Every structure is written in C-alpha cells, then in structure tokens.
Amino acid sequence: xxxxxxxxxxxxxxxxxxxxxxxxxxxxxxxxxxxxxxxxxxxxxxxxxxxxxxxxxxxxxxxxxxxxxxxxxxxxxxxxxxxxxxxxxxxxxxxxxxxxxxxxxxxxxxxxxxxxxxxxxxxxxxxxxx
Amino acid sequence: xxxxxxxxxxxxxxxxxxxxxxxxxxxxxxxxxxxxxxxxxxxxxxx
Numbered sequence: 482x483x484x485x486x487x488x489x490x491x492x493x494x495x496x497x498x499x500x501x502x503x504x505x506x507x508x509x510x511x512x513x514x515x516x517x518x519x520x521x522x523x524x525x526x527x528x529x530x531x532x533x534x535x536x537x538x539x540x541x542x543x544x545x546x547x548x549x550x551x552x553x554x555x556x557x558x559x560x561x562x563x564x565x566x567x568x569x570x571x572x573x574x575x576x577x578x579x580x581x582x583x584x585x586x587x588x589x590x591x592x593x594x595x596x597x598x599x600x601x602x603x604x605x606x607x608x609x610x611x
Numbered sequence: 612x613x614x615x616x617x618x619x620x621x622x623x624x625x626x627x628x629x630x631x632x633x634x635x636x637x638x639x640x641x642x643x644x645x646x647x648x649x650x651x652x653x654x655x656x657x658x
Contacts, residue, residue: 482625482648482649482650482651483650483651483652483653483654484653485653485654486626487626487627487628487633488628489654490627490628490654491628491633492654493654493655494628497655508629509627509628509629509634509636510627510628510629511625511626511627511636512625512626512627512628513625513650517623518623518625519650521614521621521623522614522621522648522650523614524650529652531652531653532650532651532652533650533652534649534650534651534652535648535649535650536647536648536649536650537614537620537646537647537648537649538645538646538647539620539638539641539645539646539647539648540645541642541643541644541645542642543619543620543622543638543639543641543642544617544618544619544620545614545615545616545617545618545619545620546616546617547616548614548616553652553656553658554658555658556658557649562647566645566647569645570645
C-alpha cells in the first residue's frame with residue numbers, strides 16, 4: 482500500500498514488477514491516496530507526504546501480532562517476515578513459544594512452571610545467531 | 612484508534628489494483644486468514 486493511485490500501481494506492475502517477478506506481484510496493490518490509512522497505522526510521514534516502510538502481521542482474528550517500521554532508504558528482509566509468520570502460526574496452533582533465533586525445525590519451549598529458571602539449560606546464546 | 616500488538620487492526624476499505632483489474636479491498640474481508648499489510652513510500656522508488 483502506498484499513496485499512489487491504482488492507475489500508478491497498474492503501470493508499475495506492467496512496466497517493472499512483472500519484469501522482476503513472472504506474472505507480477507501476486508497480491509493486491511492498495512492505494513492510500515492522502516495517507517488516511519497510513520495515518521491510522523502511524524506510518525504516514527506528513528512532511529514527505531508518503532507512507533514509510535511499515536509492515537504488520539495480522540492474524541485470522543484480525544489482531545496485530547507484529548509490526549516493523551523502517552525509514553525509506555532501507556529495504557525489508559522477506560525471510561525474516563516469513564520466519565515470524567511461521568512462528569506466530571506455530572504458537573497459535575500449539576501454545577509453544579519460540580526463543581530468540583528460532584526458525585522452523587528448531588526447538589520451541591513449552592511455557593510450563595517447571596521451565597522457570599531452567600531456560601539456561603535449554604537455550605544457549607549462540608542459538609540466537611544460528 | 613491506537614496501533615498496538617495484541618489489539619485489533621483498524622479496519623479500512625480502499626481501492627486496489629489486482630490481477631489486471633481495479634477492485635476494492637476491505638481488511639475485515641480477510642478475517643480467517645493471515646494478512647501481511649505492507650506500506651511503502653512510492654511506486655517506482657528504488658528500494
């Protein structure tokens with residue numbers, strides 16, 4: 482979603498994005514002319530008149546589970562986005578929690594009383610970087 | 612309405628371009644699905 486019109490989105494998709502991704506980006510390109518929605522979400526920069534790089538993960542109940550906001554010069558990490566979605570899906574399905582550095586396939590934690598004070602035996606700092 | 616994790620995402624409806632046509636997208640129509648809502652500064656920018 483950007484402050485561009487749906488017409489601009491069409492041309493960008495046809496002229497450039499479809500050359501990066503076969504068939505173009507496969508999701509709706511939303512128009513937020515005037516920045517009304519961006520203002521609601523706290524990502525509209527009034528001085529520049531644009532929405533900055535805000536990214537929200539919204540669960541099936543419509544609840545915000547994660548948000549990230551970057552200033553315009555730096556792009557996002559899609560792998561990290563996917564990792565977070567999988568983590569939130571996993572905790573929603575199982576009630577387990579994901580320690581720092583978790584990715585699919587790595588150990589999760591069950592938040593039970595017997596783990597209190599013993600996380601150090603299960604999780605090591607180097608696991609945050611693996 | 613304030614934005615906060617654990618709280619409802621504010622609903623909106625707006626115009627969109629999708630699959631070669633113009634349409635309208637309403638956030639609450641996606642209840643039951645995971646949604647990634649991405650804002651970016653502008654079409655044809657570099658990053």
